[in-house]
Amino acid sequence: MNPSARPFEHDGIAFGCDYNPEQWTPDVWDEDIALMSEAGVDLVAVNIFGWSHIEPRPGQYDFAALDDIIGRLHAAGIRVNLGTGTASPPAWLSRAHPEMLPMAEDGTRRYPGGRQAFCPSSPVYREAALRLVSAVVARYGDHPAVALWHVSNELGCHNALCHCDASAAAFRRWLQDRYVTIDALNRAWGTAFWSQTYGDWCEIGTPRATLSSRNPGQMLDFHRFSSDELLSSYRAEAEVIRRGSAAPITTNFMVTAHIENLDYWSWAADMDIVANDHYLDHRLEDPRAELAFAADLSRGLGGGAPWILMEHSTGAVNWQPLNKAKAPGEILRNSLTHVARGADGVCFFQWRASVQGSERFHSAMLPHAGTDSNVWREVVELGGIVDRIGEIAGSRVVAEAALIFSWESWWATQDDSRPSKALGYLDQVHAAYGAFHSLGITVDIVAPGADLSAYKLVVVPGLHLVRERDAVLITDWIAAGGTALVTFYSGTVDEDDRVWTGGYAGPFREALGIHIEEFAPVGPETALPLTSGATGRLWSERSHVTTAVAEASFTDGPSAGHPAITRNAWGAGSAWYLATLLAAPDYRALVVRLADEAGVRPAANVRGADDAFEIVRRRGTDASYLFVVNHGSAPLHIDADGTELVTGAPVCGTAEVPGGAVRIIREEAAA
Secondary structure, three states, X not given: OOOOOOOOOOOOOEEEEEOOHHHOOHHHHHHHHHHHHHHOOOEEEEOOOOHHHHOOEOOEOOOHHHHHHHHHHHHOOOEEEEEOOOOOOOHHHHHHOHHHOOEOOOOOEOOOOOOOOOOOOOHHHXXXXXXXXXXXXXXXXXXXXXXXXXXXXXXXXXXXXXXOHHHHHHHHXXXXXXXXXHHHHHHHHOOOHHHOOOOOHHHOOOOOOOOOOOOHHHHHHHHHHHHHHHHHHHHHHHHHHHHHOOOOEEOEEOOOOOOOOOOHHHHHHHOOOOEEEOOOOOOOOOHHHHHHHHHHHHHHHOOOOXXXXXXXXXXXOOOOOOOOOOOOOHHHHHHHHXXXXXXXXXXXXXXXXXXXXXXXXXXXXXXXXXXXXXHHHHHHHHHHHHHHOHHXXXXXXXXXXXXXXXXXXXXXXXXXXXXXXXXXXXXXXHHHHHHHHHOOOOEEEEOOOOOOOOOOEEEEOOOOEOOHHHHHHHHHHHHOOOEEEEEOOOOOEOOOOOEOOOXXXXXXXXXXXXXXXXXXXXXOOOEEEEOOOOEEEOOOEEEEEOOOEEEEEEOOOOOOOOEEEEEEEEOOEEEEEEOOEEOHHHHHHHXXXXXXXXXXXXXXXXXXXXXXXXXXXXEOOOXXXXXXXXXXOOOEEEEEEEEEOOOOOEEEEEEEEOOOOEEEEEEOOOO
């Protein structure tokens, strides 16, 4: 995080929501605010999609309704998370300037009627957006209700990759800044292949759809450019705010399983506090583990500092193929899992369920059924608990293990031409993280090149793209006594997407003590048995050990007889390598071995539990806080001493956590 960041000052853990009063008549507002107070809501986001309401015609501003609702919230003691309103331009702007609409990779325009109908590189959009922000800041910059500024909304969710002429021109400027000369660009992109060599900058466009696979270097740089272009838009709005307000500024990230558009490592330093939106994704094999991963990654983006869960849901969303309702008690368990993993704010989309529009079947704190509903009762219960655990705010999560995660590797791994389209980057990341999660071992998520000195154990899953300096940092850390697991397809290409030659694993090869000659992926239906009794899938490799020891080998498949799991002594440490995607129980068993070797343990001893639990410790100045979330139906027991904050009961030696419950134990002597 930026050391000069403005602090988000809040009394305890924030409990809040998105509120869209423009969808309701003013007589509903007073009822809403009274119910917010009943539920314990103390932070409300408004004006997120307010552009057409506060600027109904070009240059004509009407703040009467926004003045009114902010005033009512302030009078009720509810603080405001104020949006700049720029997330979706009004109809009059796109009608006057259709050239600002985004263009898909097939060269067709995308039109208004949804949201984010603008090109991030459009000078028309940028100019109009900054005029709006200037007007909003001039109006509310010193308003006592404003606790936080919310720039746009979920930037890049729909329009990150625009292929219009304005984007192409901006892309060329970005490339000139990056490479300086056209010859340097040609070398970086390997344009000698397929007669793609460029002689002038004007010949370069965005990587629109082609008849064959596209240039991987161009695709990778276009992702980088697109992330930077939206960051530039954020910075422009934030600069206007900083000139007119002293309140902190953020935007809501989308650290989630299916949105890869922005490299948030490059964004994080611009946030006064990291904020994230997260929704359970039931398209995944283990949505609960992905929730924990997203929370840990959000914390990692802030360098371990507390962050805000800006949006999550009380129940079903509306955009998955099957939108599942949450089970009884799941709102509490999901929300407090985020708090356990570092969130100092828990907010929902949205307050009152919409009756019109695309999100009318998206759940809300106040559902269509009203207050006579289980959702409402659980919301009120959660608000009471959040209020009682306010002392936790400001404490930090304790972790002895780390996982290295890279958006650049995600982009590069999803290339048009790759060894297997059955395997994605997140398959590797989630499999590795899931093994730690099932054991109750807390993991910090860190960027390539991060300082690893605080950790005993590091996992490097599928780090396909790696800079030499970042790989050296990892191997030097191992040599100094660390234990690391590097998994297949790591170290394959450099920052220009150029293959490291001399055997795969590139700059990790010597530390791993292996020589990988050939990838041998298999289809999803093929099992790969190992000599250890474990089973792999999707991937194998033809390799041999140089200085490593083969802990297990493939017994069948295209790499039969070749090593599948190896361990190499490197300096004072151990470098493990995994050449396949292990079945979940086998991955768990491998992580048990790694954790034992590294001396890494769960936050506390849990008895009577299966995989369906979370255990995380947050440490403050005067006490530490042990979170135990029991997702199962049977009770579990945990060794602890202190005071349990949910029930207020003392804990002497052992605490029972009933099935479906959450317990938070204040450990008086900081553990």
